Amino acid sequence: MAKKKNASKNKSNPNSKGTSSKEVKQQANQPVKAESKKYNFLIRTIWTFVMIAGFFATLASGHIYCILLITLCQVFAFKEIIAVTGASGSEKNLPLTKTLNWYFLVTILYYLDGKTLFIFFHDFLFDHPLLSSIVSHHKIICYFMYLLGIVFFVCTLRKGFLKFQFGSFCITHVVLLLIVFQAHLIIKNVISGLFWFLVPCGLVIINDIFAYLCGITFGRTRLIEISPKKTLEGFVGAWFFTAIGSIILTRLLLPFDYLKCPVQDINTNFFSNLTCDLNPVFLAQQYKLPPMVFDAFGLSIVTIRPIYFHVLNLATFASLFAPFGGFFASGLKRTFKVKDFGDSIPGHGGITDRIDCQFIMGSFTNLYFETFISENRITVETVISTILMNFDDKQILELMTSLATLLFKKGSIKENSFKKLTKLLTEVNK
Structure with missing residues (x-):
């Protein structure tokens, strides 16, 4: 009888052999977690290739499609950050809060990018008197559009919600500055030549990849408190490999005039026979070496394209400063206790999670180009457009x-x- 009782106890009690119910649950969950990780990895990999293919297809399609891609990215990034950083106005019975956010976005987009794109459509615009008048009075129209937004904002203020409403107003304008203004500078890079759009994007991606690889290989020292997985060794190692990658990437892109020429016709694409007078940085130049080098190697002159020196500077910025755009985004997510900014890209999170470093890199590239590379060329097309608009x-x-x-x-x-x-x-x- 005692044996039977013990046997029945063992059957009815699964913990009789020293296995707790918690351990049983963990063992049962392990296969599920493993399957989930495999599935997430598969989805992430598939969408990585989809994004790469889509990016290069957009590049080949022409400048206008690249500008459209940048515009879509900034709109999605604006939407995601506003959604993360502020409670919904509708939950507080303030339905116009979200409407005003989008109104300010459209106004700033029209002000920054409208006049930039007018020059490519002047033949169409100036065939219609109304459109011509709108173009000619672009600034005053934008001013009153913004002023109208301020009027609507003041009219929607409600007692008891003033702190939330002014907080939302400030957040909206900070996001407009950080996202829309910098995206406008990236659009200017596209117009200056797709090389100045593609290379900065590529350098950020290369840096991100090698920061991860160097970090998991020999990373020991934490770089920054807000991102515990980022290491000093990965940070420095990525700088070295990004510099090498910049030289290789530039060498691969140099044969294509389509990438180097500034946009002249908005309908141009990769298959167009695009030619232009190239910027001198793309042309080989001779540099005289110091006597020390001549004595050691017997070389007095070296011929090289100046663009290689410039991309090394861009690679340095992409390694030392652009990652802080990502750190800033990480801090923002931790502040509001979210893992990702959204779920727009399966396996990758939101658009902002993928392009958080690209904005600061793109804005610096525009500043660098205008300061050290641009020849400020005045063409017949730009003169005609300026005359028609003024x-x-x-x-x-x-x-x-x-x-x-x-x-x-x-x-x-x-x-x-x-x-x-x-x-x-x-x-x-x-």
Whole structure:
């Protein structure tokens, strides 16, 4: 009887052999967690290749599609950060809070990027008097659009919610500064040439990959408290490999004029036969070496393209400063206790999680380009666009008369042609 009782106890009590119920649950959950990790890894890998393929397809499609991609990224990033950093206005019976956020976004987008893109569509815009007038008065229209947003904001203020409403207003404008303004500078990089868009993006990705690889290989010293997995060894090692990667990436891209030429026709794509007078940084130049090098190696002159020196500077920034855009985003997520900014990309989180370093890298690239590389070229297209956006019809005719007179005095126009042209312009001006 005693044996039977003990046997029945052993059957009814699974813990009789020293295995607790907690350990049984853990053992049961281990296969589930393993399967979940495999699934997440598979999804993450698939979407990584989807993003890579989509990025290069966008590059090949042309400048306008790259600009559209940047615009979509900044809109999604704005949406994700606003959603993370503030409670929903609708939950506080303040439905216009979200509407005002989007209104300010549209206003700033139109102000920053509108006039930049007008130059590519001036033929269409100035065929319609209303559109032409809108373009000519771009700044004053944007000013009143923003002012209207301020008026709506003040009208929606409610007692008891003032702290939340002004907090939301401040957050919106900080995000506009950090996201939209920097994205505007990246769009300017695209217009200056896709090389200045692709290389910074590539350098950030290379740095991120090698920071991870160097960190898990020989990382020992924590770099920053807010990101415990980031190590000093990974940070420095990534700098070294990013510098090498910048040289290799530049060498691979140099044969393609499509990437090096500034945009002239918004409809240009990879298969267009795009040619231009290249910026001197892409052309080989001779550099005289110091006597010390000549004595050691017998070399007095070396021929190299200056672009290699410039991309090394960009690689240094991508390694030492751009990662702090990611650290800033990590701190923001920890502040509001969220793992990711969203779930827009399966396996990767939100758009902001993938491009948090790209904004600061893109804005620096634009500043660097304008400071050290840009030739500030004035083309016929830019002059015509400037005239159309700032002069009325009478002023344009006066300009044409002045130009005709100047060309006649220089001898470029014969007297008979000058008289006919002057007569025609005078009649039109009447």
